[in-house]
Amino acid sequence: RAKAEPGPSYAFFEASMNQAAQERMLAEQSLAKALEAGEFELLYQPKVRAGSRELLGFEALVRWQRPGHGQVSPAEFVPAAERTGQIQALGALIVALATRQLRDWLDRFGEVLPVAINVSPLQFEDARFVPRLLAAIEAMDLPRGSLQIEMTESAAIGHIEEVRPQLERLRQAGVLCALDDFGTGQSSLTMLRQLPIYSMKLDRSMIAPLPQHEASAVVRATCALGHSLGLEVVAEGVETEEQALAAEALGCTQLQGYHLGRPLQSTQAGELLAGRLSAALSAPSSRPDAP
Numbered sequence: 300r301a302k303a304e305p306g307p308s309y310a311f312f313e314a315s316m317n318q319a320a321q322e323r324m325l326a327e328q329s330l331a332k333a334l335e336a337g338e339f340e341l342l343y344q345p346k347v348r349a350g351s352r353e354l355l356g357f358e359a360l361v362r363w364q365r366p367g368h369g370q371v372s373p374a375e376f377v378p379a380a381e382r383t384g385q386i387q388a389l390g391a392l393i394v395a396l397a398t399r400q401l402r403d404w405l406d407r408f409g410e411v412l413p414v415a416i417n418v419s420p421l422q423f424e425d426a427r428f429v430p431r432l433l434a435a436i437e438a439m440d441l442p443r444g445s446l447q448i449e450m451t452e453s454a455a456i457g458h459i460e461e462v463r464p465q466l467e468r469l470r471q472a473g474v475l476c477a478l479d480d481f482g483t484g485q486s487s488l489t490m491l492r493q494l495p496i497y498s499m500k501l502d503r504s505m506i507a508p509l510p511q512h513e514a515s516a517v518v519r520a521t522c523a524l525g526h527s528l529g530l531e532v533v534a535e536g537v538e539t540e541e542q543a544l545a546a547e548a549l550g551c552t553q554l555q556g557y558h559l560g561r562p563l564q565s566t567q568a569g570e571l572l573a574g575r576l577s578a579a580l581s582a583p584s585s586r587p588d589a590p
């Protein structure tokens with residue numbers, strides 16, 4: 300229509316702004332409904348130790364089971380929730396789901412491995428986020444260290460002044476933070492040293508080209524940097540055994556990716572956890588009998 304009937308350019312901008320506003324409103328409404336209807340769930344992707352490949356814990360990844368749309372990726376709705384301000388409510392729900400899951404596993408298995416939730420830096424803009432997170436951990440009576448968080452490198456760096464003291468407070472309470480998608484942001488060594496983090500997760504884009512020569516050099520140097528700062532270094536998005544072996548040889552201390560385990564439904568993750576916990580017991584009699 301704009302082409303057939305050329306008018307002043309503001310008409311075009313006005314129309315597109317209306318469309319953007321409308322889309323925002325629709326997103327806001329459907330997210331609000333979804334939050335109310337309980338359409339979000341967490342999947343749990345394993346993290347394993349480099350070398351032994353033993354299960355170390357899980358990363359919680361949110362999914363929206365949207366009626367009529369199937370499973371919606373967080374890459375689509377997390378940015379929308381950030382734009383509409385609903386990331387606070389979504390974030391609170393994710394904390395509730397993860398802490399409840401940890402409580403359930405503890406009740407069933409007596410022990411648990413850490414679960415890391417992904418956190419948007421916008422959640423730290425609400426001063427109630429950290430106290431509420433700590434309150435949720437306390438309410439579920441979770442062991443120290445069982446809940447962890449992940450924040451992307453670019454997000455942490457972009458909000459370093461607000462984020463740092465809150466990460467420090469979390470660390471003191473045993474909630475460790477990983478720097479996610481490392482290698483895609485612009486963090487300086489100074490910033491890295493200032494952030495109270497316990498691990499860096501090397502982005503899939505750094506891992507995918509392994510064992511190619513230049514990519515290997517970058518991963519080796521990044522691992523050396525991480526080790527010198529006393530950090531765990533996690534290879535993300537490991538899809539092949541070749542990549543896994545290269546990441547291990549270059550100094551990654553943990554591995555994650557489809558090759559080691561896809562994001563799992565709660566039930567399957569619980570089975571994996573139960574297997575890992577019973578394997579850790581020395582008594583063979585503790586193994587459950589076949590039904």
Ligand code: C2E
Pocket residue numbers: 344359360361372373374377393416417418419449451479480503535536537538555556557558562
């Ligand atoms: P992320 O935290 O870096 O998570 C890794 C993403 O890569 C996940 O996508 C995961 O399913 C996918 N992945 C894992 N292994 C492989 C692999 O071997 N190959 C490939 N191609 N992909 C792999 P997902 O679940 O779609 O999440 C995308 C991003 O959305 C996450 O990146 C994270 O930044 C964000 N996100 C996920 N869950 C949450 C959440 O609960 N809250 C917030 N704020 N953000 C979340």
Ligand code: MG
Pocket residue numbers: 358417449479
């Ligand atoms: Mg993550």
Ligand code: MG
Pocket residue numbers: 479480500502535
């Ligand atoms: Mg990542």
Ligand code: MG
Pocket residue numbers: 479480
């Ligand atoms: Mg990512």
